[in-house]
Amino acid sequence: QSALTQPASVSGSPGQSITISCTGTSSDIGGYNYVSWYQHYTGKAPKLMIYDVNYRPSGVSNRFSGSKSGNTASLTISGLQTEDEADYYCSSYTGSSTSVIFGGGTKVTVL
Amino acid sequence: QLQLQESGPGLVKPSDTLSLTCTVSGYSISSSSYYWGWIRQPPGKGLEWIGSIYYSGSTYYNPSLKSRVTISVDTSGNQLSLKLSSVTAADAAVYYCVTTTIHLWSGIDYWGQGTLVSVSA
Numbered sequence: 692q693s694a695l696t697q698p699a700s701v702s703g704s705p706g707q708s709i710t711i712s713c714t715g716t717s718s719d720i721g722g723y724n725y726v727s728w729y730q731h732y733t734g735k736a737p738k739l740m741i742y743d744v745n746y747r748p749s750g751v752s753n754r755f756s757g758s759k760s761g762n763t764a765s766l767t768i769s770g771l772q773t774e775d776e777a778d779y780y781c782s783s784y785t786g787s788s789t790s791v792i793f794g795g796g797t798k799v800t801v802l
Numbered sequence: 803q804l805q806l807q808e809s810g811p812g813l814v815k816p817s818d819t820l821s822l823t824c825t826v827s828g829y830s831i832s833s834s835s836y837y838w839g840w841i842r843q844p845p846g847k848g849l850e851w852i853g854s855i856y857y858s859g860s861t862y863y864n865p866s867l868k869s870r871v872t873i874s875v876d877t878s879g880n881q882l883s884l885k886l887s888s889v890t891a892a893d894a895a896v897y898y899c900v901t902t903t904i905h906l907w908s909g910i911d912y913w914g915q916g917t918l919v920s921v922s923a
Contacts, residue, residue: 727909742909784907
């Protein structure tokens with residue numbers, strides 16, 4: 692099973708909006724609404740930011756939003772803040788092997 | 803408050819079996835409809851899903867690891883375990899114990915702090 696494709700890095704200035712893409716296939720992102728996004732600070736446990744494509748867990752800022760079009764999912768961070776600087780991973784269920792696959796991760800830098 | 807704590811050897815020899823335990827507190831493994839599992843992150847690399855288990859014993863594994871992985875639950879001890887056989891340097895990673903309280907495939911909302919496992923003779 693191949694990993695989902697994410698850009699290695701995305702950057703933006705405080706207050707701006709950025710979007711991270713996550714591209715898969717019709718066997719994973721395109722076929723199911725089981726896309727999730729995680730924020731990961733080095734040395735810490737990852738944190739669930741979005742699940743089921745566009746749902747936010749309790750306590751997650753509404754500056755984070757998710758969407759999907761075809762085989763590509765996206766995470767948008769609006770009103771970028773310095774604390775958003777972290778690695779972000781997308782994940783999806785894949786029906787081809789009844790398992791979960793992750794993207795390679797995107798490093799978000801706040802300029 | 804559900805909490806997960808991994809434990810086990812920090813160093814494993816090549817070809818040996820890696821064994822980790824996750825102690826669950828604040829919730830009973832046997833009294834929920836949650837799925838429990840493991841995820842790892844090799845140094846400098848991304849996250850990799852290892853597998854998940856339901857308290858009843860139903861399991862799902864990463865196909866690339868399936869032949870070497872066993873995940874099990876000890877309901878009396880409220881613990882989750884991971885066994886990975888025939889390890890190589892590629893299995894060196896931070897191993898996270900995780901659970902999803904939403905749906906098996908929806909997303910992982912609880913994570914342990916992770917435990918680093920190195921592989922060396």
